[in-house]
Every structure is written in structure tokens, then in C-alpha cells.
Amino acid sequence: MSKKIILTGGGTAGHVTPNLALLPRLRAEGYEIHYIGTAEGIEKSLVGSLEGVTYHTISAGKLRRYFSLKNLTDPFKVVGGIFQAKRIIGKVKPDVVFSKGGFVSVPVVIAAKGSAPIVAHESDYTPGLANKITAKFADKVCVTFEDTLKYVGAKGVHTGTPIRPELYSGDRQRGLDFTGFSGEKPILLTMGGSQGAQAINDALRSALPRLTRTFDIIHLCGKGKKDASISEPGYVQYEYISKELPDLFAAADIILSRAGANAIFEFLALAKPALLIPLPLSASRGDQILNAGYFARKGYAMTLDQASLTPDTLFDSIHDLYDRRLSFISAMSGDATADGTDEVLDVIRSESEGSKR
Numbered sequence: 001m002s003k004k005i006i007l008t009g010g011g012t013a014g015h016v017t018p019n020l021a022l023l024p025r026l027r028a029e030g031y032e033i034h035y036i037g038t039a040e041g042i043e044k045s046l047v048g049s050l051e052g053v054t055y056h057t058i059s060a061g062k063l064r065r066y067f068s069l070k071n072l073t074d075p076f077k078v079v080g081g082i083f084q085a086k087r088i089i090g091k092v093k094p095d096v097v098f099s100k101g102g103f104v105s106v107p108v109v110i111a112a113k114g115s116a117p118i119v120a121h122e123s124d125y126t127p128g129l130a131n132k133i134t135a136k137f138a139d140k141v142c143v144t145f146e147d148t149l150k151y152v153g154a155k156g157v158h159t160g161t162p163i164r165p166e167l168y169s170g171d172r173q174r175g176l177d178f179t180g181f182s183g184e185k186p187i188l189l190t191m192g193g194s195q196g197a198q199a200i201n202d203a204l205r206s207a208l209p210r211l212t213r214t215f216d217i218i219h220l221c222g223k224g225k226k227d228a229s230i231s232e233p234g235y236v237q238y239e240y241i242s243k244e245l246p247d248l249f250a251a252a253d254i255i256l257s258r259a260g261a262n263a264i265f266e267f268l269a270l271a272k273p274a275l276l277i278p279l280p281l282s283a284s285r286g287d288q289i290l291n292a293g294y295f296a297r298k299g300y301a302m303t304l305d306q307a308s309l310t311p312d313t314l315f316d317s318i319h320d321l322y323d324r325r326l327s328f329i330s331a332m333s334g335d336a337t338a339d340g341t342d343e344v345l346d347v348i349r350s351e352s353e354g355s356k357r
Helices: 017-028 042-047 074-094 106-114 128-137 146-155 164-167 174-177 198-211 245-249 262-272 287-298 311-323 325-333 341-354
Strands: 004-008 032-037 051-057 096-099 118-121 140-141 155-158 185-190 216-220 236-237 254-259 273-276 302-303
Touching: 004 017, 004 074, 004 106, 017 042, 032 042, 032 074, 042 051, 074 106, 096 106, 096 341, 106 118, 106 128, 118 341, 140 185, 140 341, 146 155, 155 341, 164 245, 164 262, 164 273, 174 245, 185 198, 185 245, 198 216, 198 311, 216 341, 254 262, 254 311, 262 273, 262 287, 273 287, 273 311, 287 302, 302 311, 311 325, 311 341
Parallel strands: 004 032, 004 096, 032 051, 096 118, 118 140, 140 155, 185 216, 185 254, 216 236, 254 273, 273 302
Antiparallel strands: none
């Protein structure tokens, strides 16, 4: 009889891509794979039509630390989601539930308690609100950063984060062909996460005439954020890239990015030096600042605060990163936990087998 797993996680791509990384290995090991997400979240677009995955939808409300009128209605969505998830879990009867976080995971994990072992995964340096809740119900909490163990207690297991296997299959020449670049100049890949990053977009575009003297630039600017008025030689922009991303990584010499945990660990696994501009406290709970600080201390990346971001500071920092790139590559190449796929699968297997005993 095949083993069954329910995956959950969503709201942003960062709460979905580690699940995507696990899918090929779970299929290979014979798991029947189910995914619980929302009908309208990014997880539906990324997972909903995948072959070999049964997608189930529930309602999910966001739990906010700040005042919002939605705080009056969203708890009812969470409660509704718990009952919906209970019905799904009762029907599927999974051997294990794996939660990647985001607010859709909260009702799923609460509903699963007592019905199946629960493995949660925290990508960031400190747990977010959703994972603080799910950790109370989980049997194991996998963490990307070793330093995060102190926040999750005895349930914690330092695994790293799963990396999508297709990222390793990138080809530099295919990336050059896709962008139209010759490969004679070093290539800067700029990305702001699935939502884009307006502050980075603006500073980069202001510095373009000077930067393109040295670099060819690939800019993943976010949905609806392309600027059709720019026709700078050595600059290409895309709203979002999926299939070609491994080739763009292979072509890139250095990266400019936000500091989401999944993205920066992909840079680490591929040994790509990065200039990280974390989301400021005014726009986040500060997790990206901690992520970036950890990478800077390890010698894997440089950081630049958004408050200090100008076309001039960006120009100087990008050149500094390129000049020092070999030292960053050397440090990253020595990290044994760059790809946590095997380690996370070990925890899932152990909990799944435990449910059979």
C-alpha cells in the first residue's frame, strides 16, 4: 500500500518552492501526494495543475499583529478552514503532513493534530506568526538556519532548506541565448522575489547607464513592473521567469536580491555571490534583515540597507561584490548544508514510518 503525504503552504512563492523541491523525490519514493491550499493563492497557480498531485482547497484567514477590519472576519475563515481540512484529512488518511508555512498552513496543521504526524519547516532566521502557531502542534520543526533551533525547542531539527533540483541543470549558453547577451561582459541578475521590489527596481534603473558599461543586466522586476520606456543596451527585463530561471542563474556572475530565505539558500547552493537588500522593518517583521546578516557573517553575501540605497551606493556595492566574488564563492562552496532536501526527507520518512508502528 502506498504511503500518503499532505503538503501545505502558501501565500508567497517562498512558502511553496521548498514543497516543489520535494515533489520529485516524494514521487520517486512512491508517496501519494496531496496538497492543501487556497483557491486564490499563489500555491494554486504553482501546484494546482501539477501531474501526480491532488490539490484541495480550504478557506484561510490571515492573522495580523496590526489593526485591520479583516481581523474581525478572518478568524472565522480559519475556523472554517480547520473543519474543511479535517474532512480532507479524514478522507485522505495521510501517513504524514508537511507544512511549509504561510497562513493556509495553520488550519491544516491544527486539523491534522492527532490524525497524522506533522512536520513543519521554518525557512527564516526567526519563526513567523503562522509557524509559531503550527510549531505548537507539530511533532518536528525543521529549520534552515542552525541559529533558529533556539527558537523552536526540542522539536527542532537543523536540516537546511530543500532546493529545487532543476536549478542545478541550468546552462550558461542557453541563458545567454535567451537574453541575447554575448557573454563578453559579466552578468548581473537582479530579482526582488515573487512580488518584485520597487525600491531596488528604481535604484537599478537610475544607475543603468553607468552599470551597463561593465555589466550586462538581467532584471526580474515583478508582475506589472516592466518599464517599456527603457531601451538600454545590455539590459533586459522580465516580469517573472520560471522555466528559464536555472539558465539565468547559470549565466549570472553575481546577483542583486531581497533576502528571502529560500532565494538566498538557492544562491548558496549554486555558489552565486549576492548583494542582499533586505525588506526594511517598515515593510516586514525584520526576518530578511536577520537572514541577510547571517549570510554576511558567514561570508556568503554583502548587504545594503534599503535606507542607504541610492543609485550611487548601489553602483559602488555591485562593483565591490564583483571584485570580491571569488572569496564569496570559496566560502559558499564549503557549506555542507546548502541543500537540505535529503535532510528534510529523512525527517518526513522517520515520522511517516513512525505512524505505521
